[in-house]
Each structure stands twice: as C-alpha cells, then as structure tokens.
Amino acid sequence: MSEQFECHSCSTRYNVTELVWRCKCGGMLDLVKENVSFDPSRLQNEMPTMWRYQHVLPFKSDIWKSVSMGEGNTPLIVLDEKEPKTFVKVDYMMPTLSFKDRGAAVLIAKAKELGVTKVIADSSGNAGTSIAAYAKRAGIACDIFLSESTSPKKVAQIKAHGATIRAIKGTREDVAETAQQAVTEEKTFYASHVYNPFFYEGTKTYAYEIWEHMQSVPDTLIIPVGNGTLLLGAYYGFRELMESGVTNKIPKIVAVQAENCAPLANAFITNQAVAEVKNTGTLAEGIAIAKPARSAHILEAVRATKGHFITTSEEEITQARVELAHKGFYVEPTTAANYAGYLKYHRTSEEKIVIPLCGAGIKQV
Ligand SMILES: *Cc1c(COP(=O)(O)O)cnc(C)c1O
Numbered sequence: 001m002s003e004q005f006e007c008h009s010c011s012t013r014y015n016v017t018e019l020v021w022r023c024k025c026g027g028m029l030d031l032v033k034e035n036v037s038f039d040p041s042r043l044q045n046e047m048p049t050m051w052r053y054q055h056v057l058p059f060k061s062d063i064w065k066s067v068s069m070g071e072g073n074t075p076l077i078v079l080d081e082k083e084p085k086t087f088v089k090v091d092y093m094m095p096t097l098s099f100k101d102r103g104a105a106v107l108i109a110k111a112k113e114l115g116v117t118k119v120i121a122d123s124s125g126n127a128g129t130s131i132a133a134y135a136k137r138a139g140i141a142c143d144i145f146l147s148e149s150t151s152p153k154k155v156a157q158i159k160a161h162g163a164t165i166r167a168i169k170g171t172r173e174d175v176a177e178t179a180q181q182a183v184t185e186e187k188t189f190y191a192s193h194v195y196n197p198f199f200y201e202g203t204k205t206y207a208y209e210i211w212e213h214m215q216s217v218p219d220t221l222i223i224p225v226g227n228g229t230l231l232l233g234a235y236y237g238f239r240e241l242m243e244s245g246v247t248n249k250i251p252k253i254v255a256v257q258a259e260n261c262a263p264l265a266n267a268f269i270t271n272q273a274v275a276e277v278k279n280t281g282t283l284a285e286g287i288a289i290a291k292p293a294r295s296a297h298i299l300e301a302v303r304a305t306k307g308h309f310i311t312t313s314e315e316e317i318t319q320a321r322v323e324l325a326h327k328g329f330y331v332e333p334t335t336a337a338n339y340a341g342y343l344k345y346h347r348t349s350e351e352k353i354v355i356p357l358c359g360a361g362i363k364q365v
C-alpha cells in the first residue's frame, strides 16, 4: 500500500505525493504508520549517525545515503558533576549547527525519493539553513522565505548554500503565508518543518538516541518549543519505543517558551485553545512563534506525558547563556531560554533529566 497522510482534525486520508501538505479542511496532516516496530537487533552499529535507526525511517530506497552528512548520534553527557542526574544532549554538533538537521535530512531525502526538483520553505533561521544545505547537497533547487529581521549570520549561512532568499516584511506568520501562496501558485513541494510530517520522522531520532545512550528512558525532558518540531519528534520517538516494547514509559515533557512570546504556555495554563499572541520581542528568536500551526498536537503531547510549561524572561535567558558558557557550552539565546527553564523547574533529587543544546552560539550575536 502507498504511504498516506491523515488529517489531525477530520481524519481524511491522502496518498503521499509531491504536492500534498495540508488537508482540504485546513487541518494539519500526520503520517499514517502501519506497525512501526523498532527492533534493537536491527540497529546498524557500523553507522555512528541517526541512520543507524534506518529500519524505522520512512524510506523505500537507499537514496538518503547521498543526502546524509553524518548527522545525529550527538553526545549525551552530564552537565555538571554536582548534578549527576542532569544530562545535556549536544544537538548543536550537527552539520549546520542545530538539531533541525535531523528533520531536514529525512525530509529532503524523502523529497528526492519522490522525484522533487524544487522546494520552498519558510523559517525564522535554523530550519531554513538546514533545508537549504540538504537541498543543495541533494541537487534540489530551494527558495527560503524569511523575515527581514532574521539574524544576518543565519541569512549568510542560507545564502552560502545557494538558496534563493525571499525576504518578507512582516511577522513570522506573514512569512509563512507568503511562502504557502508561492507553494500553491508555483505547484512546488513545501519543505516545511512545521507542516511536512516527514520532518518529525527525523526529529524522532532524538528519542531513539537518548534511549540507546542511557539504555533506559529518562524521567523528564526539558524542551524549548516554538513550532514543536523537537517536542513532537521526541514524543513520537518515545511513543514508538514504547509501542515496540523496548521501554514501558514515556518521559514527562516540560516545555519552555519565552515569556514575551508564549501562546502555548498561555493556552496550557488557562486550559483554552491557542490564541495568537503578540511577540513583544525576545532574544530567543528560534521559539518566537506567535501562532504555532501544530498547537493542538503540542498541547496533547505535553498533557499525555503529564508535563507542563515554563516561561522564561529576557534577563533569565541572558543569564542562562552566560552560565552555560561558563560550563563550556556556547549556545544561541534560544537554547539558553530552555536552560533557564530547567533552572526554574522543581526537580526531585532522583529525577533523571535531559536538556537539549539545540543551536550553536556563533549563529547569533
Ligand atoms: C527551531 C529551534 C527551536 C525550536 O524548535 P521548534 O520546532 O520551533 O519548537 C529551538 N532552538 C533552536 C536552536 C532552534 O533552531
């Protein structure tokens, strides 16, 4: 049977083709998975990359081999000897210096498998960089829509990979809307880290790697959330591990947003549907998403794990960045925002916690 997407709102199904990315009702699509079963004996130990989990990734061919840049299998280490149960996963040790490479490698390899020759994406920075790099490597033309206020260093990185930059005046939401119009008008593949379900098939390897390195499942994941690509990937990954019978629990997900742009945290706390907020300005540009398209998925995942939200102020973000640098880790402010969330989190002495270091410090001044 061919691969299918299913609408999260109305359950309509679509065959996976080049141009399907949203339901006719406007709902978000999920990938339909028939019996994903992870078998530890099928791990490809010769590959020190995320492709060691190839048998749970959605490919019919080996085309991904020509697209991969050796992403994944990032270090999981104790942050500080004084807190031996808190681990950081150094996900900025990736080809384009952010965790987005997990998703982009899978999404672009899938596009290549589908015969796509051009993609469009929109991003606040790191996803665009990652899509641009993998598209170029795959020989696929790429237009990246971004806001005029994107960090110059990220714009330079995207340009270096030969993508066409289409800078838009307006909010992050205006950028996405303009990109979607172009996708429709130009009949182009939408390589969106938010809309395209294959991106999450890449980010789910975050969970598999944690499980493999620990040989168990941590109690808690602290995860920064804007559009939720890491949060949902982690949730899907741990859910698959549980459904495959190799673990019997899913970690609690504690999601972190910047106080100045916190639509999901607000909705969670007030128990209401997500309403668009005004981004009043935050250093954490990677999670400054005023209206996350997959908000229903994200709230469901956090609730299903009995997790909750934490918000962090600009002062806390700045201070947390200094503290991480003093432990040896130079991260971008968005990653510091997440660490600041950890510092505010009330943990027990027994709790095993994993914190991702999502983006490298040199990406943003
Ligand atoms: C993209 C990104 C995030 C947030 O990911 P979402 O998918 O938007 O939730 C956090 N940190 C960094 C460095 C990022 O690039």
Ligand SMILES: [Zn+2]
Residues within 6 Å of the ligand: 007, 008, 009, 010, 011, 012, 023, 024, 025, 026, 027
């Ligand atoms: Zn629908």
